[in-house]
Amino acid sequence: MxxxxxxxxxxxxxxxxxxxxxxxxxxxxxxxxxxxxxxPEGESLxxxxxxxxxxxxxxxxxTRDDLAKFNGENNAPIYLAILxxxxxxxxxxxxxxxxxxYNFFVGRDASVSFVxxxxxxxxxxxxxxxxxxRPNDLISLENWQQFYNKDYTYVGKLIGRFYNGRGExxxxxxxxxxxxxxxxxxxxxxxxxxxxxxxxxxxxxxxxGSHVWCTRTSGGKExxxxxxxRQLFEIGANNFRCACVQEKDLDTxxxxxxxxxxxDTLSHECYYHVD
Ligand code: HEM
Numbered sequence: 267m268x269x270x271x272x273x274x275x276x277x278x279x280x281x282x283x284x285x286x287x288x289x290x291x292x293x294x295x296x297x298x299x300x301x302x303x304x305x306p307e308g309e310s311l312x313x314x315x316x317x318x319x320x321x322x323x324x325x326x327x328x329t330r331d332d333l334a335k336f337n338g339e340n341n342a343p344i345y346l347a348i349l350x351x352x353x354x355x356x357x358x359x360x361x362x363x364x365x366x367x368y369n370f371f372v373g374r375d376a377s378v379s380f381v382x383x384x385x386x387x388x389x390x391x392x393x394x395x396x397x398x399x400r401p402n403d404l405i406s407l408e409n410w411q412q413f414y415n416k417d418y419t420y421v422g423k424l425i426g427r428f429y430n431g432r433g434e435x436x437x438x439x440x441x442x443x444x445x446x447x448x449x450x451x452x453x454x455x456x457x458x459x460x461x462x463x464x465x466x467x468x469x470x471x472x473x474x475g476s477h478v479w480c481t482r483t484s485g486g487k488e489x490x491x492x493x494x495x496r497q498l499f500e501i502g503a504n505n506f507r508c509a510c511v512q513e514k515d516l517d518t519x520x521x522x523x524x525x526x527x528x529x530d531t532l533s534h535e536c537y538y539h540v541d
Contacts, residue, residue: 320349326422337373347375350428353418401449463509479535480510
């Protein structure tokens with residue numbers, strides 16, 4: 267009986283110690299559990315593309331301030347970031363070094379400027395905000411990133427818009443990737459449509475306005491038919507383009523076609539004035 271009471275006291279003592287420690291380290295314990303088990307806010311966005319982001323062992327995570335130090339001053343290495351990926355571009359010092367043409371890109375992520383061509387007017391917190399760029403610009407930007415992957419050394423990721431403090435893609439990154447995928451799809455569809463409905467030839471003169479006409483080679487597509495000029499409205503495009511349409515496709519519902527005003531239905535050329 268005495269032994270049993272002794273054990274009970276020991277157990278109580280251990281429980282008291284555990285409670286005291288839990289109290290002292292409460293904040294650290296909660297932080298550890300949140301990091302381990304709770305999904306970061308906003309990062310559970312369902313993605314419908316293949317996630318090509320893999321964590322490269324040994325890659326470095328940069329804060330903005332870290333990255334800014336790699337500016338080539340006093341022979342320091344030169345780093346730049348594009349879409350959150352950091353590259354060592356020191357071997358391109360003649361382009362990126364202090365005072366050189368592309369020094370603007372150095373020590374920061376100025377992704378927007380790769381397609382806008384504006385090298386001055388962006389505040390730092392907008393310089394990598396790419397999701398409102400036009401679809402084709404998003405594709406060009408990705409091509410720039412591929413250029414750096416091929417020609418320079420990848421060193422890590424910039425913490426901020428595209429990657430969080432653990433180097434994982436953010437919600438913003440997923441949104442950007444979805445937009446690029448949509449842009450590529452739209453581009454492929456537009457190219458396929460150009461095979462079926464090639465562009466017209468176009469010229470303009472002061473007295474006659476715009477002149478559009480079809481030939482067997484207009485739009486750079488060689489074919490055995492000429493076609494009739496029509497205004498073709500593509501989904502998402504602000505304006506129409508002049509397309510050469512075969513007789514069999516004149517009533518298609520695949521795309522929206524409109525005849526030119528004051529032009530014969532079966533004429534191979536039309537004239538029109540833009541107001
Ligand atoms: C959106 C506008 C532009 C951007 C973002 C841009 C960006 C760049 C970048 C980053 C490089 C360095 C490439 C490397 O690391 O090897 C470069 C090189 C170069 N760029 Fe531009 N550029 C732009 C427009 C222009 C224009 C308009 C011209 C000509 C009038 C031009 C002429 C050159 C030349 C000659 C080189 C050097 C090529 C070499 O020596 O290898 N760039 N450009």
